[in-house]
Amino acid sequence: MSIKQHYDLIIRNATIIDGTKAARYAGDIAVSDGVIKAIGRLDAAADTEIDASGLIAAPGFIDAHTHDDRLLLSDRDVTPKVSQGVTTVITGNCGISLAHSPVPDGAPTPPLDLLDTEGGWFRFQSFRAYRETLEAQPAAINAACLVGHTTFRVATMDRLDRVATASEIAKMRDMARESLASGAIWISTGTAYPPAACASTEEIIEVCSPLRELGGLYVTHMRNEDDDIVDSMEETFRIGRELGSEVVISHHKCVGTRNHGRSPETLALITKTMGRQAVGLDCYPYIASSTVLRYDRLEQSSKIIITWSKPHPEFSGVDLEEVAKRLNMSRADAVEAIKPAGAIYFMLNEDDVQRILKFDDTMIGSDGLPHDVKPHPRLWGTFPRVLGHYSRDLKLFPLETAVYKMTGLTAAKFGLENRGVLKQGAHADITLFDADTVIDAADFEHSTRPAIGIDTVIVNGTPVWRDGKATGARPGRVLTRAHT
Ligand SMILES: [Zn+2]
Numbered sequence: 001m002s003i004k005q006h007y008d009l010i011i012r013n014a015t016i017i018d019g020t021k022a023a024r025y026a027g028d029i030a031v032s033d034g035v036i037k038a039i040g041r042l043d044a045a046a047d048t049e050i051d052a053s054g055l056i057a058a059p060g061f062i063d064a065h066t067h068d069d070r071l072l073l074s075d076r077d078v079t080p081k082v083s084q085g086v087t088t089v090i091t092g093n094c095g096i097s098l099a100h101s102p103v104p105d106g107a108p109t110p111p112l113d114l115l116d117t118e119g120g121w122f123r124f125q126s127f128r129a130y131r132e133t134l135e136a137q138p139a140a141i142n143a144a145c146l147v148g149h150t151t152f153r154v155a156t157m158d159r160l161d162r163v164a165t166a167s168e169i170a171k172m173r174d175m176a177r178e179s180l181a182s183g184a185i186w187i188s189t190g191t192a193y194p195p196a197a198c199a200s201t202e203e204i205i206e207v208c209s210p211l212r213e214l215g216g217l218y219v220t221h222m223r224n225e226d227d228d229i230v231d232s233m234e235e236t237f238r239i240g241r242e243l244g245s246e247v248v249i250s251h252h253k254c255v256g257t258r259n260h261g262r263s264p265e266t267l268a269l270i271t272k273t274m275g276r277q278a279v280g281l282d283c284y285p286y287i288a289s290s291t292v293l294r295y296d297r298l299e300q301s302s303k304i305i306i307t308w309s310k311p312h313p314e315f316s317g318v319d320l321e322e323v324a325k326r327l328n329m330s331r332a333d334a335v336e337a338i339k340p341a342g343a344i345y346f347m348l349n350e351d352d353v354q355r356i357l358k359f360d361d362t363m364i365g366s367d368g369l370p371h372d373v374k375p376h377p378r379l380w381g382t383f384p385r386v387l388g389h390y391s392r393d394l395k396l397f398p399l400e401t402a403v404y405k406m407t408g409l410t411a412a413k414f415g416l417e418n419r420g421v422l423k424q425g426a427h428a429d430i431t432l433f434d435a436d437t438v439i440d441a442a443d444f445e446h447s448t449r450p451a452i453g454i455d456t457v458i459v460n461g462t463p464v465w466r467d468g469k470a471t472g473a474r475p476g477r478v479l480t481r482a483h484t
Pocket residue numbers: 093094190221250251
């Protein structure tokens with residue numbers, strides 16, 4: 001009598017979409033020690049068996065664009081993401097990271113307040129300190145962490161309305177080098193926001209120069225996404241070339257009515273540039289954006305909804321028109337009266353969103369803002385919305401492509417080894433979902449409703465989501481670059 005192979009976990013009767021864009025196939029997946037040991041028709045036994053009949057088994061989704069630096073510490077179940085099937089988040093986007101913390105106390109400069117309006121979480125004097133804290137109190141999911149140029153600026157400079165001096169640049173470069181040596185994957189910038197808007201191209205190249213030795217990745221919320229978007233793209237490409245690094249254009253979009261319909265132009269420029277250097281991009285599947293409340297967005301948006309306000313918390317979820325009415329002032333004056341605050345801006349065009357989502361090299365990133373009182377629904381809905389609304393219902397691309405855009409493509413771009421694919425030897429980050437029912441449930445009214453159709457989420461071999469709720473397990477790790 002032969003002795004059956006025994007594993008920690010077997011997922012049986014799954015329809016496997018492996019994250020490479022290859023066509024789905026039927027099979028079982030065996031896991032031990034957090035790693036996929038075998039895939040196929042398996043005659044084996046396991047401590048835990050999951051019947052995945054009627055379900056897709058995909059690599060756990062990787063959220064290419066998050067602001068979850070603090071959420072991983074303050075809500076370790078990370079429910080907004082786990083409930084969507086996300087098993088890894090890329091944190092520290094748009095130039096904003098918790099490390100190197102600029103202020104031990106006091107209210108952080110916007111947009112750093114997107115992570116914490118009070119400032120108490122900005123207490124990590126190095127990336128190493130942040131990483132050690134996260135590893136000592138792990139979250140349910142994995143994190144690969146960018147460090148942010150804006151955070152460095154706020155930590156280093158006495159005023160932000162100028163280019164950094166040579167000695168300030170040297171300090172920031174040391175922060176970048178130390179962070180990269182301590183496990184931060186890459187660097188992000190956010191020159192669209194006031195604290196970094198005065199940084200010159202040369203300052204950015206100098207601060208990010210430690211990327212050069214790593215053949216790294218430069219991730220950016222560009223200086224401009226409206227009328228001057230092409231100039232900003234050219235600046236991004238130049239920075240990438242000078243750093244010998246790949247670039248990622250964050251949340252690519254064409255902002256404001258005047259620029260609606262420009263995505264064929266921007267995507268053609270990306271395609272052309274790919275002939276000489278590597279370019280990546282991410283996108284969220286909505287026609288509304290969200291960030292801190294900004295006066296300059298008034299004219300570009302058809303509608304603005306307040307997501308939080310420090311002096312006026314009662315306006316969370318209220319249309320700016322209504323806020324202005326209640327305060328008996330103009331919309332512009334109302335903006336000033338309720339700051340610091342956050343908002344949702346309806347300022348994109350559906351055709352552009354679909355064209356960008358469909359572009360071969362576009363990764364899916366939520367850009368969710370987890371600490372907003374009434375957040376943009378992308379925080380809870382991005383991944384099921386791409387799978388259910390855009391792939392299944394609108395047939396924008398096959399399900400295999402949708403999965404690739406949130407798994408294999410993203411892992412390869414960010415250098416996450418043995419993640420984002422289902423294969424023997426890969427880490428067992430696995431999401432089981434129902435392709436017929438998966439859909440986002442969060443909308444602009446009910447912005448924190450968990451998605452439908454996500455059955456089971458497994459991180460490093462351990463289930464973190466079963467039967468519509470968190471299991472309480474916290475097997476998340478801090479992921480580092482493949483070649484270090
Ligand atoms: Zn951004």
